[in-house]
Amino acid sequence: MIEVKNVVKEYNGFKVLDNISLKINKGMVTSFIGPNGAGKSTLLSIISRLIDRDGGEVYIDGKEIRDWDSGELARKISILKQFNHINIRLTVRELVSFGRFPYSQGRLTKEDWQKVDEAIRYMKLEDIQHKYLDNLSGGQKQRAFIAMVIAQDTEYILLDEPLNNLDIKHSVDIMKTLRRLANELGKTIIIVIHDINFASCYSDYIVVLNNGRIAEEGRVDEILREEVLENIYELKFSIQNIGNNRICVYY
Amino acid sequence: MKGHYLLIALIVLSLISLFIGVKEVSIKGVINLEYDELRILLLSRIPRLLSIIVAGMGISISGLIMQSITQNKFVSPTTAGTIDSAKLGILVSLIAYSNSSTIIKMLISFVFALGGSFLFLGILKKVKHRGAVIIPLVGIMLGSVVDSITTFFAYRNDMIQNITAWLQGDFSMIIKGRYELLYVTIPFVILAFLYANRFTLAGMGEDISTNLGLNYNRIVGIGLVIVSIISASVVITVGRIPFLGLIIPNIISIYRGDNLNTNIVPTILMGSSFLLFCDILGRLIIYPYEIPISLTVGVLGSIIFLYLLFRGNR
Amino acid sequence: MMNVKSKLYILLIAFIVLVMLFLIIGLNSYNWKYALSRRIPKIMAIILIGSSISFSSTLFQTITNNRILTPSVLGLDSLYMFIQTFIVFVFGSMKMAYLGKNFNFLVSVILMVLFSVIIFLMLFKKKNNIFFLLLFGMVFGTLFQSLTSFMQVLIDPNEFLVIQNRSFVSFNNINMDLLWIAIIGVFLTAIYIFRHIGSLDVMSLGRDNAISLGVNYDVQVKRVLIVVAVLVSISTALVGPITFLGLLVINISREFIKTYKHKYLIPGSMLIGSIILVGGQLIAERIMKFETPIGVVINFLGGIYFIYLILREGKAI
Numbered sequence: 078m079i080e081v082k083n084v085v086k087e088y089n090g091f092k093v094l095d096n097i098s099l100k101i102n103k104g105m106v107t108s109f110i111g112p113n114g115a116g117k118s119t120l121l122s123i124i125s126r127l128i129d130r131d132g133g134e135v136y137i138d139g140k141e142i143r144d145w146d147s148g149e150l151a152r153k154i155s156i157l158k159q160f161n162h163i164n165i166r167l168t169v170r171e172l173v174s175f176g177r178f179p180y181s182q183g184r185l186t187k188e189d190w191q192k193v194d195e196a197i198r199y200m201k202l203e204d205i206q207h208k209y210l211d212n213l214s215g216g217q218k219q220r221a222f223i224a225m226v227i228a229q230d231t232e233y234i235l236l237d238e239p240l241n242n243l244d245i246k247h248s249v250d251i252m253k254t255l256r257r258l259a260n261e262l263g264k265t266i267i268i269v270i271h272d273i274n275f276a277s278c279y280s281d282y283i284v285v286l287n288n289g290r291i292a293e294e295g296r297v298d299e300i301l302r303e304e305v306l307e308n309i310y311e312l313k314f315s316i317q318n319i320g321n322n323r324i325c326v327y328y
Numbered sequence: 329m330k331g332h333y334l335l336i337a338l339i340v341l342s343l344i345s346l347f348i349g350v351k352e353v354s355i356k357g358v359i360n361l362e363y364d365e366l367r368i369l370l371l372s373r374i375p376r377l378l379s380i381i382v383a384g385m386g387i388s389i390s391g392l393i394m395q396s397i398t399q400n401k402f403v404s405p406t407t408a409g410t411i412d413s414a415k416l417g418i419l420v421s422l423i424a425y426s427n428s429s430t431i432i433k434m435l436i437s438f439v440f441a442l443g444g445s446f447l448f449l450g451i452l453k454k455v456k457h458r459g460a461v462i463i464p465l466v467g468i469m470l471g472s473v474v475d476s477i478t479t480f481f482a483y484r485n486d487m488i489q490n491i492t493a494w495l496q497g498d499f500s501m502i503i504k505g506r507y508e509l510l511y512v513t514i515p516f517v518i519l520a521f522l523y524a525n526r527f528t529l530a531g532m533g534e535d536i537s538t539n540l541g542l543n544y545n546r547i548v549g550i551g552l553v554i555v556s557i558i559s560a561s562v563v564i565t566v567g568r569i570p571f572l573g574l575i576i577p578n579i580i581s582i583y584r585g586d587n588l589n590t591n592i593v594p595t596i597l598m599g600s601s602f603l604l605f606c607d608i609l610g611r612l613i614i615y616p617y618e619i620p621i622s623l624t625v626g627v628l629g630s631i632i633f634l635y636l637l638f639r640g641n642r
Numbered sequence: 643m644m645n646v647k648s649k650l651y652i653l654l655i656a657f658i659v660l661v662m663l664f665l666i667i668g669l670n671s672y673n674w675k676y677a678l679s680r681r682i683p684k685i686m687a688i689i690l691i692g693s694s695i696s697f698s699s700t701l702f703q704t705i706t707n708n709r710i711l712t713p714s715v716l717g718l719d720s721l722y723m724f725i726q727t728f729i730v731f732v733f734g735s736m737k738m739a740y741l742g743k744n745f746n747f748l749v750s751v752i753l754m755v756l757f758s759v760i761i762f763l764m765l766f767k768k769k770n771n772i773f774f775l776l777l778f779g780m781v782f783g784t785l786f787q788s789l790t791s792f793m794q795v796l797i798d799p800n801e802f803l804v805i806q807n808r809s810f811v812s813f814n815n816i817n818m819d820l821l822w823i824a825i826i827g828v829f830l831t832a833i834y835i836f837r838h839i840g841s842l843d844v845m846s847l848g849r850d851n852a853i854s855l856g857v858n859y860d861v862q863v864k865r866v867l868i869v870v871a872v873l874v875s876i877s878t879a880l881v882g883p884i885t886f887l888g889l890l891v892i893n894i895s896r897e898f899i900k901t902y903k904h905k906y907l908i909p910g911s912m913l914i915g916s917i918i919l920v921g922g923q924l925i926a927e928r929i930m931k932f933e934t935p936i937g938v939v940i941n942f943l944g945g946i947y948f949i950y951l952i953l954r955e956g957k958a959i
Contacts, residue, residue: 122850125853125854126853127849127850127853127854147853147856147857147858148856149856150856151854151855151856152856155854155855156850156854157851157854158850158851161847161848161850161851162848163846163847163848164461164707164708164709164846165846165902166900166902167902175843175844175847175851175855176855178841178844178855178856178857179855179856182840182841183840183843183844225851226854229854229855400708400710401773402708402710402711402715402776402780403710407710451949451953454953455952455953455955461709461710462952464710465709465710465893465952466949466952468710468889469889469890469893469945469948469949470945470949472886472890472941472945473941473942473945473946473949475941476937476938476939476940476941476942476945477942479935479937479938480934480938480942483934483935483938484933488806489794489795489799489802489806492791492794492795493795496791496792496795570784570787570788571781571784574780575777575780575781575784578777620792622788622791622792623788623789623791623792625788626784626785626787626788626789626792627785627788627789629781629784629785630781630782630784630785630788633781634778634781634782637774637777637778637781638764640774
């Protein structure tokens with residue numbers, strides 16, 4: 078379990094995160110939603126130790142992140158941020174193989190390569206696995222990075238706006254894959270996501286951040302209510318039940 | 329970093345600059361149209377002021393453009409390799425045309441600088457698809473090849489100290505007849521303003537700019553030409569002035585973000601005010617002698633910029 | 643196209659051939675003892691420095707993620723020239739000769755390393771910020787350069803010749819004592835960083851991904867910077883401002899070897915660096931007969947070769 082206790086983050090006197098306390102449940106897909114600048118990406122970065130908080134603690138499986146050895150933590154939790162610009166020339170396969178670094182420090186065993194192949198299959202990248210990243214579209218690159226995170230095979234997977242740059246088909250594919258990872262492999266997924274309908278259809282739990290605080294949190298059916306969302310986004314919402322899902326219309 | 333403060337600073341500093349110097353020039357004298365004082369004003373003070381402002385604006389805007397089109401914060405106008413070609417031109421004019429007037433020597437250097445720029449652009453044309461990162465690399469490499477040629481001949485002819493002296497930033501030699509090459513810069517500064525929008529887009533990458541209908545290669549080419557011509561004319565006329573092309577755009581970007589459109593004016597204002605400030609100080613500290621501007625800029629600039637960087641690091 | 647390992651073998655062979663040429667050409671039964679006694683230390687210095695500079699430049703580019711940067715942006719060679727010019731300016735070249743090379747070497751290395759440590763500490767107090775470090779280094783570099791230029795213009799032309807000699811890299815008068823100190827220094831630094839070399843590839847993915855994959859990115863950056871500062875200081879104090887070699891070597895290495903894997907890139911660049919220096923010295927000595935500084939030869943031929951490589955690549959698309 079991931080537990081966030083009273084986390085505070087300030088930039089230039091401005092509180093980006095103001096006393097955040099949260100428990101992330103295992104085996105579920107949790108979405109962080111909220112307006113721009115709400116602090117979602119910052120929170121994700123703090124949980125995954127990419128940046129340091131100014132106050133509070135974060136516990137992963139009972140141990141505070143400062144007490145974790147970074148290499149061990151890399152086998153527990155992985156994060157993919159929004160912007161991934163790399164300067165070196167890599168093929169898809171080479172990139173995905175980096176995901177095995179926490180286990181084999183660059184010297185991959187047969188088992189590692191199996192995991193790499195699995196990840197490539199999960200993300201349907203077999204056809205382009207030997208192509209260079211700079212020859213791929215934005216969406217293909219994104220899928221390759223997600224495959225790398227999958228190859229890292231961690232219990233907790235954090236993704237910051239993974240659907241940016243993806244077309245509808247691939248967005249749906251990714252969300253379905255994340256769903257599978259949670260359902261079949263019991264992974265705990267946290268995603269920061271803009272599209273509230275994707276959050277609605279594919280997550281179990283939603284945390285709404287606004288102005289550095291948690292405005293609401295709860296199961297999908299609790300949060301996906303017109304009053305709740307109108308309050309947060311300051312827009313008129315109309316929520317329809319389509320199939321099994323709650324779909325928001327706010328255009 | 330606000331535009332208005334910088335503008336006020338520039339105007340005030342300009343006025344101060346006109347009235348400092350060894351020969352007496354006073355406000356009363358100018359108003360009464362005293363012949364001697366007006367003569368000094370016209371022959372020396374005003375040209376000097378103009379060249380400082382033009383040089384300050386030109387180099388800082390060149391740095392801004394360079395950083396934008398190469399998408400790299402660590403380049404300066406020297407990365408276009410033009411300065412090295414100008415240096416070769418200076419060597420040639422010192423050796424082969426040593427009896428010609430200064431302005432002729434300057435023109436010869438300028439021709440060399442232009443030649444270097446064309447060579448640079450020609451090479452870039454052939455390596456189009458490598459992304460923005462290749463631009464400064466080619467510039468640096470080409471510059472160092474040209475520089476090695478210059479050093480080779482300078483070493484043999486014992487001219488290294490001479491060239492170093494020429495390239496020392498110095499405004500004290502600016503009098504009518506020795507600085508007019510600088511005027512070449514002005515139309516290009518204006519051009520830079522007109523193209524600012526397009527440079528910003530080019531700075532976002534080839535894909536985005538092409539997507540928005542821009543001829544990426546042409547814009548990069550135009551930008552490099554502007555940078556080359558401005559930096560060549562300043563270096564040949566005034567010498568090398570540090571910081572303007574690299575650090576000032578970076579400071580502006582740290583405090584104001586990366587929007588070239590809104591940054592152009594503060595950049596050129598900061599460039600010229602800073603240069604003017606250093607020049608005035610250089611003329612006052614050991615009055616009636618002068619500290620060359622490259623030294624004042626180097627020392628003063630370091631202190632100011634280290635402080636600004638330190639503050640901006642929070 | 644050849645694979646990476648074959649390219650490394652080619653480089654190794656070229657290296658050995660050049661070293662042999664350097665040692666053997668012009669030897670005859672009369673002079674061989676004397677010639678070798680001069681050539682062997684020289685080639686040791688060349689290989690040592692070529693490898694150090696290449697090694698540190700490669701590492702530096704990995705942590706800065708910027709292909710046009712080399713350790714020169716840290717301002718170290720400007721500082722070196724400032725120290726040399728200052729000594730001559732204030733004390734005169736006679737005093738400098740009197741103080742001796744060893745003293746000069748030690749003072750230079752100590753000041754350069756001290757300077758690096760100070761700016762690292764200043765900037766890395768709260769968090770690592772490479773961007774600011776580089777800008778800081780560039781500002782300091784410019785400061786030293788301005789002061790140096792100013793002194794150089796004022797200096798008596800005869801004195802200036804002494805400084806001018808310092809500003810050109812030269813392997814012609816290496817002191818054996820200094821060489822041993824340098825070898826030890828380089829060896830210690832290599833050991834310090836060796837254990838952590840594996841994470842360099844991952845660091846090429848950028849800070850966020852590297853941390854996510856378990857690399858202690860910030861600590862590693864500090865480690866690399868210290869190693870770079872020490873290696874560059876030792877090399878510069880030994881032969882003069884040589885960081886320009888780094889840009890040439892790393893870019894030729896990338897174009898030629900075409901790999902991101904440091905386990906090939908590092909040895910490859912060290913070989914290329916040594917080849918360039920040995921080749922350059924051969925040309926400067928035997929063909930140009932010492933009349934041209936080796937830096938001029940290297941910049942000219944190296945720059946042209948690099949431009950050739952990228953033009954060739956351009957056509958291949």
